[in-house]
Amino acid sequence: MSFTADRLLLFGATGDLSQRMLLPSLCALDADELIDDDLKIVATARSEMSDTEFRNFAREALEKFLPKDRRGGMAHFLNRLTYQQLDATTLEGYDELARKVGEPKNGLAIFLSTAPSLFGPTIKGLQHAGLDGPNVRMCLEKPLGTDLGTSCEINDAVAAAFPEDRIFRIDHYLGKETVQNLLALRFANVLFEPIWNSNYIEHVQITVAETVGLEGRVAFYDDAGALRDMVQNHMLQLLALVAMEPPTSFDSTAVRDEKVKVLRALRQVTRGETVTGQYRAGAISGKSVPGYDEELGKDSDTETFVAIKGHVDNWRWKGVPFYLRTGKRLPERVTEIVVQFRCVPHSIFAGKGATMQPNRLVIGIQPEENITLSLMAKVPGLDREGIRLRQVPLDIAMPDAFSGAVRRIAYERLLLDLIEGDQTLFVRRDEVEAQWHWIDAIREEWTAEDLKPKTYTAGTWGPSAAIALAERDGVSWHDE
Known part of the structure; x- marks a missing residue:
């Protein structure tokens, strides 16, 4: 059912995600007049607050996390906010929450940013209060389970109240401009799509590197580890966008149909195709940092690093x-996709002493949004001692290419899509379950091998075994 919601209900409204991302994103959208004046935002959490106290809380978050040049009309946004205290684990309080929400003219969008253990009780409470009707959408923030079984339990609980076309599973990476530009790069340029296959591409690298350690996520991260925290969602979504077939159109069904085909075509990882690591004390940007076990306060076998050699077994990507x-605790914060093309089949310059290097496409997602294509060019000169060729980068810095455009928080796009009902950049249930199927098989392989993380020094690019994983195939990671 298509409608633009005029009520937005935020669960977990006093949490870290709300302060850093949700409230700043909504305020920015309000300042740019991208949400209707009649949109009412109801916030709820365990803390007891009045409307005025929550608005003051929200103001402090905006002053801390929203750039000054995007705070225009903050008072107007704060006046949209109301607050209702709620213990999500009991039915008591949901009727009062429903009264606070009121009767929407068009529809209600719910954003659930709570612990997964609260998803089931929250859904029951919403049903009890009648907040599950045909004009209600549900948005779920990760983590959506810890394996396929728990993910299915969560999805089943939500599906008991909401059909799939009203469930929005969020992956904030899909809200990033450069991630969306990957689709434009592939499907809006005749230059790339004809060569976007195994005939011309040698390998693909996807790196998500962080300099931070636990950052207050001690309990969650030690239960999850790098594989479930990053690979299961963000990295597999990036892989699916790189590898998907051209969809028939840019709508939610067509795009997600092609992504799930890729995820189902992932070959099960075998022995020797993964490396895990855990950081020890070292230095980041010249500053000493403790090891994972020191931050955690105990010994742990949780991986803070993982490298995987994967394959997509279909015609386009075979081989x-x-x-x-x-x-975590790697030398720099960077998220990027590297597409390494094959060498030319024959060099006409070899007899003149020239060496060739294959073309490479680097798509930077964060912290810098850019696209770099390396091409071979002749070094100027009279060539008396032979021809010299050198790689020349063609750089497209997205902020420079679109200097007049506003640089937005990824959640701005996703929250606006939720309000308006566009599921294209959200994750469907069969995608989530295909991701977990692959991840669970990797964890089973680790258990069978009794694989323990290798140590690496904070400030380095992980265990040396990760370098060897690629070098066995004659491949170097892009940072080297």
């Missing part, structure tokens, strides 16, 4: 390895 790498 092309996808190298995935993510970790």
Whole structure:
């Protein structure tokens, strides 16, 4: 059912995500007049607050996390906010919450940013209060389970009240401009799509590197680890966008149909195709940092780094390895996709002493949004001692290319899509379950091998075994 919601209900409204992302994103949308004046935002959490106290809380979050040049009309936004205290684990309080929400003219969008253990009780409470009707949408923030079984339990609980076309599973990476530009790069340029296959591409690298450690996520991260925290969602979504077939159109069904085909075509990882690591004390940007066990306060076998050699077994990608790498306490914060093309089949310049290097496409997602294509060019000169060729980068810095455009928080796009009902950049249930199927098989392989994380020094690019994982195939990670 298509409608633009005029009520937005935020669960977990006093949490870290709300302060850093949700409230700033909504305020920015309000300042740009991208949400209707009649949109009412109802916030709820365990803390006891009045409307005025929550508005003051929201103001402090906006002053801390929203850039000054995007705070125009903050008072107007704060006046949209109301607050209702709620213990989500009991039915008591949901009727009062429903009264606070009121009767929407068009529809209600709910954003559920709570612990997964609260999803079931929250759904029951919403049903009890009648907040599950045909004009209600539900948005779920990760983590959506810890394996396929728990993910199915969560999805079943939500599906008991909401059909799939009203469930919005969020992955904030899909809200990033450069991630969306990957689709434009592939499907809006005749230059790339004809060569976007195993005939011309040698391998693909996807790196999500963080310099931070636990950052207050001690309990969650030690239960999850790098594989479930990063690979299961963000990295597999990036892989699916790189590898998907051209959809028939840019709508939610067509795009997500093609992504799920890729995820189902992932070959099960075998022995020797993964490396895990855990950081020890070292230095980041010249500053000493403790090891994972020191931050955690106990010994742990949780991986803070993982590298995987994956394959997509279909016609387009047969024989092309996808190298995935993510970790904490690495030398720099970077998320990027590297598409390494094959060498030309014959060099006419070899007899003149020239050496060739294959073309490479680098798509930077964060912290810098850019696209770099390396091409071979002749070094100027009279060539008396032979021809020299050198790689020349063609750089497209997205902020420079679109200098007049506003640089937005990823959640701005996703929250606006939720309000308006566009599911294209949200994750469907069969995608989530295909991701978990692959991840669970990796964890089973680790258990069978009794694989323990190798140590690496904070400030390095992970265990040396991760370098060897690629070098066995004659491949170097892009940072080297």
